[in-house]
Amino acid sequence: QSALTQPASVSGSPGQSITISCTGSSSDIGTYNYVSWYQQHPGKAPKLLLSDVSNRPSGVSNRFSGSKSGDTASLTISGLQAEDEADYYCASYININTVFGGGTKLTVL
């Protein structure tokens, strides 16, 4: 199973909004509404931001939102803050397995 495709890096200024895409195929994202997103700061374990495309776990800021269209899912971060600088990973359920994207490094300028 191939990894999902994410841009290697994105950047934005404080207060702006950014969107990170996650492209899969008709076998994964295109079929299942089970896309999750993770944030990972250096030296830390990943943190779940969104599940089932757009559901935020308790405690996750509403600045993080998700959507899906066809074979591509997206994570939008609004009101960018310095602490949002991190690596972001998408993941999709596929046929009892899970596949991750390659990750996107977000730089807050």
Add this chain to the structure above:
Amino acid sequence: QVQLVQSGAEVKKPGSSVKVSCKASGGTFNNYAISWVRQAPGQGLEWMGRIIPILGIPNYAQKFQGRLTLTADRSTSTLYMEMSSLRSEDTAIYYCARASAVPDYGAYETWGQGTLVTVSS
């Protein structure tokens, strides 16, 4: 609140095996799937497989079939990940992660602190 605490760092020779533990505490253990995810130095996350403790039946990513064994000890709420025939490319941080819901559809809300496995001659 569920916590996952993993065993300490390991240094292994190529061709040997490693067994990493992940002890769960503070919540429901049996029904929620536990996945293992690894991250090579400077690289992304890679899903390896999962096990549902109450069932004890694992499923593995195709890449790890034949080299990976996931088990669960319900009496001690401890999960184990054993990988054999280690090679240098297996050097990574290995995480256990608990699914956020039943059934598991790939969202992991609770993570262990990670265990660094170094494979070096």
